[in-house]
Amino acid sequence: MSAPAKILVVRNDRLGDFMLAYPTLLLLKQALPTTAIHALVPAYTREMALCCTGIDAVELDPGPAARAAEQFALLRRLRQTRYDAVLTLFSTTRIGWLTVAARIPYRLAPATKLAQLFYNRRLTQRRSQSAKPEFIYNLDLGMKLLADHGIADAAAPQPPYLRFADTEIARLRTEFCRARNIATTDRLIFIHPGSGGSANNLSVEQYALLANHLRAPHPFTLVITAGPGEEANAARLEALTDGLPRTVYYSRDGLRPFAEHIQFADLFLSGSTGPLHIAGALDRPTAAFYTRRRSATSLRWQTLNSPDRRLAFAPPESAAAEDMSKIDVAAAAVAINQQFLQSPP
The missing domain is CATH 3.40.50.2000 (Glycogen Phosphorylase B;)
Incomplete structure (x- = not known):
């Protein structure tokens, strides 16, 4: 499988959860420097998404309570961008449906709950056992995406993951x-x-x-x-x-x-x-x-x-x-x- 030209990474919940996605975003950019990495986030974490050097563009999620018109506007934007792959670090049924409706060919998420049915690539993690840090669960998903695209020896980035001048x-x-x-x-x-x-x-x-x-x-x-x-x-x-x-x-x-x-x-x-x-x-x-x-x-x-x-x-x-x-x-x-x-x- 050739390297994707555009990847959408979804982590659209709380601030702490998003910060723990930083290593995965940096991993993808480090391993795929010519690939455009976009992040789907809520407005609240947008500023921190813009600070991440592993992200090339930010897409705003209006959230589950948004009106149908806003949900379909997001869907139109996802279709127009023509993503080759989506990595959903924490999935919901709404997001799963959007990735299918946006016609994204490679769709990877944790194998959990009903939302997994919308993905054609899954990774069994059993996060409910809390056997490892959240950011490692995220990195495991990033490593699977890379392995599926022929990159098996990617090195995980090291701290600091965020740095201002x-x-x-x-x-x-x-x-x-x-x-x-x-x-x-x-x-x-x-x-x-x-x-x-x-x-x-x-x-x-x-x-x-x-x-x-x-x-x-x-x-x-x-x-x-x-x-x-x-x-x-x-x-x-x-x-x-x-x-x-x-x-x-x-x-x-x-x-x-x-x-x-x-x-x-x-x-x-x-x-x-x-x-x-x-x-x-x-x-x-x-x-x-x-x-x-x-x-x-x-x-x-x-x-x-x-x-x-x-x-x-x-x-x-x-x-x-x-x-x-x-x-x-x-x-x-x-x-x-x-x-x-x-x-x-």
Whole structure:
């Protein structure tokens, strides 16, 4: 089978899921440099799709709730582009039907649920077992596509998977510190408490306790981050960390500026969120908090950074799988201090 001229890669759900598709997108572009790689994503992750060097063009998915007219408009665009192959990393019946109706000859997806019936190439993965990281499941699909097209020796890319120009990030960091009266020599520890609406996160009080147990021989400043809808928890965490050097960064200008700020983080602390996976793609040091629920473990949603740049914590075996209150954040802080905060910034 000859190399496809155009491939559509579908990952049209949440931010973290899309970030974990970065290695696969880069794998395809690395192995097929003359092939046009397009990504079908929702509007929310479009900015991060545009940042990926493995993507040549972005196609917007209006989503399952969109009107029929919008669904058929997407179908027309897919037909007009004349894709040779589609790789659907997470499929639904709607997307499966669209790939068939768009007359894409090679259609690959995981062999799961009814949606698999729309694909003429499938890979059995049993993702529900969560036996490996999500990004490895994605890479396995990318490797199958390449093998089906005669490329059997492709090397998986290595971190960082996302990188902005170092000179621009250095300038941005300097401006950030000066605007907030932070010494530019300080280590910047980002804490992203999120909205608190998900069961798989620490409480704001736990994040405050964690922050108060951080120790380093060199000065550091906490950078409490918040996206739209997360401002209240950021303000609460700021109040609960009174006495610590801290500032709040409200991400109101979109995902790319947020990602650019994350690149100059010396450490990123959060639950299993989209921003955590941006930090991982940037190969920043991370410490993350997960449940033990099989579909949401630290293994399944492992970050993309190098092994020595990540720590993960979960409730003990003696606690309920999703009881985040049972995580010993003081003990977690000791591990974080030892792993990330003892050497000079």
